[in-house]
Amino acid sequence: MAEAYRIFHSTLFPPLSLQPSNPSHGYPSSVLSLKQAPRKVQCSVSTSETKWNATQQVPWGCDADSLENAEDLQKWLSGSGLPPQKMSIDKVEVGERGLVALKNIRKGEKLLFVPPSLFITADSEWSSPEAGQVLKQYSVPDWPLLATYIISEASAQKSSRWCNYISALPRQPYSLLYWTREELDRYLEASQIRQRAIERVTDVIGTYNDLRLRIFSKYPDLFPEEVFNMETFRWSFGILFSRLVRLPSMDGKVALVPWADMLNHSCEVETFLDYDKSSQGVVFTTDRAYQPGEQVFISYGKKSNGELLLSYGFVPKEGTNPSDSVELPLSLKKSDKCYKEKLGALKKHGLSASQCYPIQITGWPLELMAYAYLAVSPPSMSKQFDEMAAAASNKSTIKKDLRYSDIEEKALQFILDSCESSISKYSKFLQASGSMDLDVTSPKQLNRSVFLKQLAVDLCTSEQRILFRAQYILRRRLRDMRSGELRALRIFDGLRNVFK
Numbered sequence: 001m002a003e004a005y006r007i008f009h010s011t012l013f014p015p016l017s018l019q020p021s022n023p024s025h026g027y028p029s030s031v032l033s034l035k036q037a038p039r040k041v042q043c044s045v046s047t048s049e050t051k052w053n054a055t056q057q058v059p060w061g062c063d064a065d066s067l068e069n070a071e072d073l074q075k076w077l078s079g080s081g082l083p084p085q086k087m088s089i090d091k092v093e094v095g096e097r098g099l100v101a102l103k104n105i106r107k108g109e110k111l112l113f114v115p116p117s118l119f120i121t122a123d124s125e126w127s128s129p130e131a132g133q134v135l136k137q138y139s140v141p142d143w144p145l146l147a148t149y150i151i152s153e154a155s156a157q158k159s160s161r162w163c164n165y166i167s168a169l170p171r172q173p174y175s176l177l178y179w180t181r182e183e184l185d186r187y188l189e190a191s192q193i194r195q196r197a198i199e200r201v202t203d204v205i206g207t208y209n210d211l212r213l214r215i216f217s218k219y220p221d222l223f224p225e226e227v228f229n230m231e232t233f234r235w236s237f238g239i240l241f242s243r244l245v246r247l248p249s250m251d252g253k254v255a256l257v258p259w260a261d262m263l264n265h266s267c268e269v270e271t272f273l274d275y276d277k278s279s280q281g282v283v284f285t286t287d288r289a290y291q292p293g294e295q296v297f298i299s300y301g302k303k304s305n306g307e308l309l310l311s312y313g314f315v316p317k318e319g320t321n322p323s324d325s326v327e328l329p330l331s332l333k334k335s336d337k338c339y340k341e342k343l344g345a346l347k348k349h350g351l352s353a354s355q356c357y358p359i360q361i362t363g364w365p366l367e368l369m370a371y372a373y374l375a376v377s378p379p380s381m382s383k384q385f386d387e388m389a390a391a392a393s394n395k396s397t398i399k400k401d402l403r404y405s406d407i408e409e410k411a412l413q414f415i416l417d418s419c420e421s422s423i424s425k426y427s428k429f430l431q432a433s434g435s436m437d438l439d440v441t442s443p444k445q446l447n448r449s450v451f452l453k454q455l456a457v458d459l460c461t462s463e464q465r466i467l468f469r470a471q472y473i474l475r476r477r478l479r480d481m482r483s484g485e486l487r488a489l490r491i492f493d494g495l496r497n498v499f500k
């Protein structure tokens with residue numbers, strides 16, 4: 001199943017935040033992984049079971065819901081080249097802190113103009129140049145390099161030029177990286193996002209271990225363990241997942257863009273951050289007007305609720321996300337007489353016996369139907385296994401809208417069965433959540449558990465809603481098909497009687 005994620009989603013590094021994603025089945029397909037070859041640092045996936053401690057925090061940053069360092073940040077930005085703004089940081093209803101209009105803002109207006117001198121990128125200067133040189137020497141890819149960079153700058157405190165920026169970053173970014181394994185198992189059991197979160201945690205741990213083994217342990221003076229440890233890496237990756245921007249007009253360069261990263265996401269706007277060559281700064285163009293006091297939003301890309309929870313730690317209000325989708329797991333039956341042949345065909349096209357496909361409220365991808373055809377096809381169709389498997393893979397460019405009318409009903413029934421089995425998992429969780437024992441010992445823990453449970457309930461409700469819609473469509477199609485078949489059978493019988 002993990003394989004499916006690699007195909008339909010980005011794994012370790014998500015479709016980078018705050019930018020439009022390149023939809024494939026309505027899903028982002030861009031992958032920026034640490035495993036870019038050839039690299040000296042291969043950030044392998046650790047198999048060790050790590051227990052994140054939900055209470056540990058880094059000694060810098062601020063509370064996510066406080067404005068404590070916001071004023072200093074604004075002053076520093078203005079003094080460092082940020083032009084006067086029509087927005088300021090304030091407390092907001094959606095996203096705790098955000099940018100709020102100070103003046104009337106028109107639809108179609110360009111805002112921000114953050115100059116490149118304020119971007120944090122893989123080329124930024126290090127307060128400790130020796131540490132930067134070592135990482136460059138090892139050709140560390142952008143993500144782990146940036147993760148190490150922001151820890152290094154945070155630990156440099158006032159001697160870092162980013163001190164005001166780092167002090168205004170959340171001490172604990174909202175992201176599934178901050179859920180313990182027990183919390184993921186307990187609250188997200190029904191959703192495939194649980195598996196994505198486990199993979200992401202494992203990847204971050206693997207990345208840190210790799211850096212530690214290959215580099216940090218060789219230069220303990222430059223990378224002391226008190227500073228460069230699992231906890232600080234969880235923080236820095238949490239920051240990257242929730243704030244890093246890919247700038248299409250700068251050849252896809254990734255950057256932290258102070259100020260721009262104070263904007264919250266709305267599913268109702270379609271405006272994205274990018275570098276504007278004419279004004280030489282990061283901008284976005286409003287797609288609606290704002291009045292003074294209103295919060296201004298951008299889009300973080302066409303992401304499902306699960307992806308938003310995974311990287312940003314929130315779930316949009318029910319029914320507001322047109323890009324929402326749910327992962328439907330499908331598997332070949334072990335009892336299938338052609339199991340081996342079918343698996344061979346799937347493997348040939350980079351797939352495995354279990355695959356997940358995204359379903360949206362508007363439908364499902366052609367690849368899913370191709371997989372279903374393969375799963376239900378009889379031995380007599382073995383010659384078609386290869387084309388079915390190819391069409392089930394989103395890598396291949398072959399024609400995907402295959403149609404095998406003889407087995408269409410079976411294929412639809414197969415998808416319906418998988419849908420119903422997923423729906424029952426969600427129903428079980430949602431029913432149990434009402435009376436779930438939160439198992440806590442302190443008020444702080446209680447708050448956290450109530451908060452996480454609510455996020456999980458919101459996610460599962462939205463995912464189940466999509467599955468209910470798919471179930472309705474599938475049942476109707478099957479009913480029409482069967483009644484059509486019945487009618488045809490009756491006509492055939494009638495004709496036979498006439499000829500008799």
Ligand SMILES: C[S@@+](CC[C@H](N)C(=O)[O-])C[C@H]1O[C@@H](n2cnc3c(N)ncnc32)[C@H](O)[C@@H]1O
Pocket residue numbers: 064094095096097098169170173174242243261262263264265266311312313314315
């Ligand atoms: C790029 S930052 C935006 C600024 C952030 N609110 C702050 O105070 O630093 C992304 C984070 O903002 C919050 N956020 C953004 N959009 C949100 C939304 N629509 N609902 C709830 N939280 C949101 C999430 O915590 C997310 O991880």
